[in-house]
Amino acid sequence: MADGILAQLNSASSAEEFFALLGVDYDAKVVNVARLHILRRMGQYLAGEDFTGAADDVVAERCRAVLERAYADFVASTPIDQRVFKVLKDAVAPQAKPTPTLVQLGTLK
Template sequence: MSTLASNLKNLSSAEEFMDYFGIAYEQHVLNVNRLHILKRFHDYVSRRPGLDALCDDEMRAAYHECLLKAYEDFVRSDALTEKVFKVLQKAAGIHPVKIQRLNA
């Protein structure tokens, strides 16, 4: 296990993630959007190709970029607009369909 992966396993709060990656934040943004920010961070990391091939320093920089982008999404917007969680997507009429369920 890489040092980065080991360190990330010890983080539990949004503040800990922000501090670990050295990202300045406004407490009121985290208070209102912490779960949305961490979920969006996870989504950005999951969609980023080639992370496994990076060394720890490069991976840390990539994770920093993903977390910063996730945080900035909620500085400029809000949870209802961003619709990170399925319950908010469904409330807006967004119903993701898995490609396996589509008939050719």
């Protein structure tokens, strides 16, 4: 199935192509701010899908639903709130408190 929806999505080079291929409406302002986050979240959701033996129209519909879900995440909140990338997760991770350096009194001059 070289021309199936998964092959088409695999060759897409922009978020707008994903939306067009799957027929999902979007607000360009949301996509301009969160395009990589939306696609990353879509990938996270798709990781839980099993398309083995599914017809291309079924795969396309499931992909459409996943993209709509990922897009909705970023319509309702911001990329900072969603934190799909490690750098954003690490930015709010509790920081380890530095342990004080012990200096023995006998080493002081």
